[in-house]
Amino acid sequence: MTRKGTAMLRKLEIDALRADLSAVEAMLASRSEADDPIGWYQFSARKEEIEQQLAQVMAAPLAHAELGIFFGGGPVQGSRGINADFAGKALEDLQSLVSKRFSGREFGPLAPRGPVPRMDTSQMLVTNIVRGSVGFVLEEAGANGQMVDTPLKMAVDEIADILSRVGADDEAVFEEAATEMDERLLATLRQFFQRLDDYGATLRVVDGTRDFLLDRQAVSLACERTHGMEIEERDAEMIGTLYLLPESKRFEFHTMRGGERHVLRGAVSPYVIRQIEGRVEDDQPAIDARTIAQTPWRVAIKTRELRERNRPPRNVHALQRLIRPQH
Template structure:
């Protein structure tokens, strides 16, 4: 269970124990008083222990309320399926950004399999799910990448929820379009369903009431992520296998075009030496995808993804006749 959720439950127990203690006579010799004093001390000890010994693997609680929830044990299947699937996409995009690499706006995210969360339990006393990563073979001293991704995602959502208009633009500007799109869908699913949400991790938590959900969703209606396929001729200066960065000297343009190459292209570039020799420092035709993030028609961010390459040998031969 997420540390913060466990701490919340213990703090509620501590309040109850404190009230029971205050309702007893002042005599220090009563058995009941001694029992509640011991219980209060034990709860306080557990809280302090949890605060200093957070789990190193990913664990997060998603708790919902509002129209899709009936009582404390029933939730609409279509809503829960949609919202959990979109939350998983948020985590996959968040994990992919940990390496500061550009993420393709469509298709499979590199390393998405390592970002999988699993429903471990339900939240008692309310309608929610406890999501965790599969337990590693042995306990690690450091946070797993997936835990960092989960905590970063919660922190990002919280920052958007409380951000001023200027800070919201800044956050969207620096975030990967894939992450922006996933959060946009998450807010829309909550608003369309008339739902509220509470996200509680090991280190960060967030509560989205109806007003918060409506504001966040309305802000995202002003955000538009557009894609454009572009073909350019130029000279390939290189593709870096580790970072997936590429550099292309475009015909008729000053400077060097830089961006990120797809996983499939990098894999072929590294494994196929003949393919690489046809392209490196030679005339090529580059097939690119531009992804632009706008808010109120103002360009916030542009991402360039190199999807494929082919040599221009044939074109050059035709040019000599």
């Protein structure tokens, strides 16, 4: 079982090899070399072969995007097939989620309406169709030899994480996911979970080391939550003292408004990280993060107000851009 043949998610490949290894080890435990030398030799050789395959798969870097989506429930007829209309539209929803997350990460916040920038760079390929609870393996187009995570892989990982949290029993886990959403992403999530709920579908997602199932109850809960949430976004330029933690991609910003001191905390956009590393398009030199707090800065901050049923509104902040120091 290798990746040279039919495309297979690495986690599923690892799970299959571990299951094979467990079966072979059980066979070895049931006999001895003295009683069955030929069988002992064959199973020992097979055990060594599986262990080598497992080590190779686990050691290989997985830097490109891959995602396994498995549907069950209403739209699936056993192992025979799946409702074509449902499958096509559900995959379209998932691709839209990935594209919106990717574009927001790479090219800045999305406009409330209009086309998603550079959607062509975030398109994934369906590389396998899995029977059983009918599923699809989606992978990033292009070569898979990268040693570091591609931007598309990071976007796919984030979407998988959001999907796992939206239907979680723990309300606090869902609230963490809510802080990662924007208005455009929420609209597509709402549409996706409404589609699953209407068809009575379940959803299993496999991504990297993650493997989780959203059963009918979780899908209905996710549908209810996404319909019960509204997000309002606003952008502002502010001047103040900025403290950056590039490795954790977090910030703290101290500013004055109306004669009162305010502290904003939140996530740092990939664009700011590129500014620090000197990788922006306008040839701006790299910015030393250690010196930023030494002088006030004008920055662009996006604030999202999250409104949920029976809860007070919450504000989530994101540092979008370093504009210039205020000497």
